Amino acid sequence: MLRPGDQFAGYVVDRTLGRGGNAMVYLAHRQSEPAVALKILTDEHRDPAALERLRREFDIASGLHHPHIAAMFDRGPDWLTMQYVDGGNATALASLADKLSALAQIAAALDYAHGAGVVHCDIKPTNILVAEDFLHIGAVLIDFGVAHVVDEQCPPMAxxxxxxxxxxxxxxxxxxxxxxxxxxxxxxxLACTAVELIAGAPPFTAATPMGLFDRHLHHPPPRLSRKIDWVPRAFDSILAKAMAKRAEARYQTCTEFVTLITRALT
Incomplete structure (x- = not known):
């Protein structure tokens, strides 16, 4: 674990930002350049799979240039530097208007990525960072480590x-x-993420992984209008389509989904 003032790959560590599932993240800088987020795999997570995921995160995101996708700057075998976003993740947003704005921005980023042949595959509130200056910078999508590239030949996930x-x-x-x-x-x-931002919890919960499997595969989405008095029934219908069990039954784009829930809630 690095401490403030330590040097790493030409960067000076300013402070620790947090720890993810397999990495430490630091605020760091190099000479007079702007501060960056320095992500370093921990010693116990430098196996080939983790190293490959970090490489994919950098390589895929580096090819995407969108104001609401975190920019990548530099990398080594077990580390990378990326855009620093200073306001925490999307759960830090207080107002419904800001939550809907963040969802719209991420929807636009996803539609852009889809146009480039990239499917993120891990959308959740903690992968959506927000700026303190939310009005001008907004939300930023991170972590393309398990992203699917449409033209890439890879075995299906078990x-x-x-x-x-x-x-x-x-x-x-x-x-x-x-x-x-x-x-x-x-x-x-993104629809599951929207539910969490609006209701405070994801649409499905269970005591075991198999319980979550069962709910995603066989249970209908929750009807938030029955739990939250200000949510209209129209929202339930929109959510049901976005969370249809069959992918082809969902909306054509993420932006279409977010536009509809925004109209229903405002």
């Missing part, structure tokens, strides 16, 4: 909880059954 490379509370049914992801996969996960 349909077992320990092998699903996505976050189970938000995982689209097709990810759980080993089917190829598509832009509709990100739409499903």
């Amino acid at each position: 349909a077992r909880p320990s092998h699903v490379q996505a976050s189970l509370p938000y995982a689209a049914p097709e990810l759980l059954t080993g089917s190829p992801p598509s832009p509709a996969t990100d739409e499903y996960e």
Whole structure:
């Protein structure tokens, strides 16, 4: 673990930002350049799979240039530097208007990525960072480590909880059954994220991974209008389509989904 003032790969560490599942993240700078987020895999997470995920995160995101996708700057075998966003993740947003704005910005980023042949496959509130100056900078999407590249030849993910490379509370049914992801996969996960931002919890909860599997595969989405008095029934219908079990039954774009829920809630 690095401390303020330590040097790493030409960067000076300013402070620790946090720890993820397999990495430490620091605020760092190099000479007179702007501060960056320095992500370093921890010693116990430098196995080939983790190193490959970090490489993919950098390489895929480096090819995407959008104001609401975190910019990548530099990398080594077990580290990378990326755009620093100073306001925490999307759960830090207080107002409904800001939450809907963040969802719209991420929807636009996803639609752009889909146009470039990239499906993120791990949309969740903690992968959406927000700036303190939210009005001018807004929300930024991070972590393309398990992203699917449409033209890339790779084996399907095994349909077992320990092998699903996505976050189970938000995982689209097709990810759980080993089917190829598509832009509709990100739409499903964005819909789960929207539910959490609006209701305070993801749409499905369960005591075990298999319980979450079952809910995503077989249970209808929650009807928030029955739980939150200011949510109209129209929202339930929109959510049901965005979270349809069959990918082809969902909306054509993420922006279409977010536009509709924004109209329903405002």
